Amino acid sequence: MKKICIYIFFTTWALNGLAQNNGSSKVWQIDSLVIHKNWRTRDKIILRELEFNVGETINQDCLQQSINQVWNIGNFAQVNYSIDSISPTGHVLNLTARDAFNFVPYITVSGNNDDKNMALGFSDNNFLGRNIDLSLSGNIGTYSNSYKLSFGLPRQLLYKNMTLSVQLSAGSSNNFRYKNNKKVSVVAYHSKQFSGNIGNPWHSDYNYSFSPNLSWNLFQHKTDTSLVDTDVHFAEDYKVNYLALSIGESFGLINRIRHQHNGYSISGAYGIGIGLDNNSPIYHALSFGASYYKTFNPIVELSASFSTGYITSTIPSLIHYMNSGDVKGIINGQESGQANYNGKLNAGFTYLNYNWFAMEQSVYAHLGMANDRYFDIYKHKPRISIGTRFRFWTPMIPWLAASIHFTYVKGNNNWFHLDI
Numbered sequence: 001m002k003k004i005c006i007y008i009f010f011t012t013w014a015l016n017g018l019a020q021n022n023g024s025s026k027v028w029q030i031d032s033l034v035i036h037k038n039w040r041t042r043d044k045i046i047l048r049e050l051e052f053n054v055g056e057t058i059n060q061d062c063l064q065q066s067i068n069q070v071w072n073i074g075n076f077a078q079v080n081y082s083i084d085s086i087s088p089t090g091h092v093l094n095l096t097a098r099d100a101f102n103f104v105p106y107i108t109v110s111g112n113n114d115d116k117n118m119a120l121g122f123s124d125n126n127f128l129g130r131n132i133d134l135s136l137s138g139n140i141g142t143y144s145n146s147y148k149l150s151f152g153l154p155r156q157l158l159y160k161n162m163t164l165s166v167q168l169s170a171g172s173s174n175n176f177r178y179k180n181n182k183k184v185s186v187v188a189y190h191s192k193q194f195s196g197n198i199g200n201p202w203h204s205d206y207n208y209s210f211s212p213n214l215s216w217n218l219f220q221h222k223t224d225t226s227l228v229d230t231d232v233h234f235a236e237d238y239k240v241n242y243l244a245l246s247i248g249e250s251f252g253l254i255n256r257i258r259h260q261h262n263g264y265s266i267s268g269a270y271g272i273g274i275g276l277d278n279n280s281p282i283y284h285a286l287s288f289g290a291s292y293y294k295t296f297n298p299i300v301e302l303s304a305s306f307s308t309g310y311i312t313s314t315i316p317s318l319i320h321y322m323n324s325g326d327v328k329g330i331i332n333g334q335e336s337g338q339a340n341y342n343g344k345l346n347a348g349f350t351y352l353n354y355n356w357f358a359m360e361q362s363v364y365a366h367l368g369m370a371n372d373r374y375f376d377i378y379k380h381k382p383r384i385s386i387g388t389r390f391r392f393w394t395p396m397i398p399w400l401a402a403s404i405h406f407t408y409v410k411g412n413n414n415w416f417h418l419d420i
Contacts, residue, residue, distance in 0.1 A: 028083055029057045031090035040099045040129040046070055048156040063093075068255045070095075073156075075102055075126045077258070077355055077395040098355070102126045104399040112414040114331045115324065117141035131156055133165065143332050146171030155200075161211070163199035174228040175321045176333045181411065187235040187316035188227035193219035210249070213269075217244040221317045235316040240280040246271035254293055258353065258395060259360070260301050261293035273313065283313035301348040308341035310374045320370055322383070327366040329385040329407035329414045335370040339377050342368030353395065360391045385409040 033054050035043055049069035052058045063081070071079050078098035083091050102125040110117050121137030133152035139145065152165035174188040195217040222239040248269030255262050271285040287309035295301045311318060320340040321333040327342060345365045352359040369382040387407030394400040405417040 027057050027059045028063075028091045028093075029089050030054055030093050031086060032092040034092060034094050036094060036096045038098050040102075040126050041073075041075060041097065041131070042129045045073065045129070045131050045154075045156045046095070046097055049073065068257075070097055071257050072255060073131060073154075074256065075099055075131060077398075079257075098396075099126065100395060101397045102399075106399055108420065110417070110419040111142075112324065112329070112417045114414050115142045130154070139171075143175065144171060144173040146173075161200040164197070165199075166196040167194070169193050169195075172224070172227050173317070175316070175336070176230075176232065177316075177321075177336050178331075178334050181334065183230075183232045185233045185235060185316075186228060186230055187223060188225060189221045189223045189317050190227075191219060191221050191317075193217055195219070213248045213250070215246045215248070215271075217246075218242070219244065221315070223317075238279060238315070240315060240317075241276040242273045242280055243276060244271055244273045246285070248287075254291070257295070259358075260295045260298075260348070260350070261303070262295040262301075264290070264292045266290045273318075281313075283311060283315075283318070285309065285311040285313075298353065299350050301350075303346045303348070304344065306341070306343045308339075310339045312338070314338065314372075319372075322368055322370050324414070324417060327368040327383045327385050327409070328364070328387055328405060328417065329366075329409040329412055330368075330383050331412060331414065334412075335368065335383055337370040337372040337377075339372065339374035340368065340370040341377055342366065355396045356394055358391075358393050358395050360393075362389045362391075363387075364389070383409065 030052065031054065035046055049072075050066045051062050051069070052066065067079060067081060070076070076097050077100040078096065080096040082094045084094065086092050103122070104124070105122045106119070108119040117139055118141070119137055119139045121135065123135035123137065125131070125133055127134040131154040133150065133154075135148070135150050138147045146169060148167065148169040150165065150167040153163065155161050155163050158164060170192045172188070172190045174186060176183045177185045195215070197213060197215045199213045200211045220239070220241045223235065223237045225234050246269050248267060250265055250267035252265040253263050254265050266289070268288045269286070273283040273285070275282055287307070289305070289307035291303065291305035293301065293303045309320065311320070313319070319336060319338050322330060322335040322340060322342070323332045324330060326340070343366070346362055347364070348360060348362045350358065350360050365384070365386045367382040367384045369377040369380055371377045371380065385407050387405055389403055389405045391401060391403040393402070403419040407415055407417065
């Protein structure tokens with residue numbers, strides 16, 4: 001019996017070893033690398049994502065991780081490779097990375113029965129072929145008008161995994177508060193802000209280590225009753241000036257292939273608002289979020305996410321007003337308060353995906369709630385919506401797209417949302 005047990009042990013060990021080695025035992029010495037691309041991205045941006053250098057010997061795991069990281073740049077409609085022998089031991093790696101056309105001069109119209117928006121401007125997620133984000137936009141909408149300039153430097157151009165972004169914006173907003181589905185108050189205000197973010201300093205690429213994100217926001221809110229015509233009670237006039245600082249951390253990795261994602265991420269942040277005058281009392285803010293994506297094949301993707309936050313400030317323009325980004329189909333501000341949460345489940349189906357045409361559908365369920373007391377948001381019945389979205393777009397020109405949502409929310413008539 002002892003001999004039989006020993007035999008079974010070594011047989012199982014050997015079979016497990018063979019199974020584990022099937023995907024990674026094959027190795028290649030890469031003596032040459034040829035990058036095939038269509039127009040914009042510089043070679044050094046792509047090379048920055050590879051886990052090896054020319055002249056090194058790699059296995060399948062190393063190669064696949066490198067391909068994943070090239071996809072994660074986010075600017076390609078196609079990434080692929082082939083390996084050819086050039087000597088008994090040497091190989092040439094042919095890496096294909098086809099740029100999507102990410103320079104976008106745009107006019108976008110979106111909305112539903114309650115909230116309508118039109119945006120004008122341009123954006124470029126790959127400025128100068130260096131993966132730099134640059135955008136200038138203006139938005140005219142039911143609840144807000146804004147103008148924004150943003151600029152971001154990617155990890156490929158900075159130290160290790162560091163990123164840097166800055167943003168200038170100005171505009172006006174009006175937000176109603178509701179009770180029993182009726183408007184009870186409104187705040188209308190002008191805003192100005194200068195904000196920025198330093199992401200993941202001192203981070204080893206794709207290997208977790210403590211590496212908080214640091215953000216700042218210098219802003220002003222000033223109320224103006226002339227911005228909205230209503231009989232609803234206005235919040236008292238005020239003008240506040242703040243320097244808001246926050247520190248956040250996340251771990252996990254979400255890989256992407258085209259529009260699909262696979263992986264998880266968990267994040268949390270703490271913020272403090274430092275008043276710059278006597279009318280701006282100090283406040284604190286906490287937030288938490290988690291998301292999970294599972295791509296089963298090129299057709300089916302499932303995802304789930306949850307986020308929550310709390311702010312100690314009672315200033316009306318700083319609390320959270322839930323909108324269709326939290327729960328699709330609700331009226332902006334229908335739930336509001338210092339505390340909030342939302343959860344989302346989504347099933348995505350890609351029926352067609354060619355370089356010049358793609359068709360997708362998603363089926364989703366959203367829920368969320370907001371209140372001035374944090375634990376009360378879990379005592380009340382949340383707002384719930386269910387719906388489906390159809391999207392038609394061009395992967396090589398991702399901004400050439402149209403989406404329509406059909407959503408059901410009990411008691412509401414915002415059953416559709418259109419983005420063009």
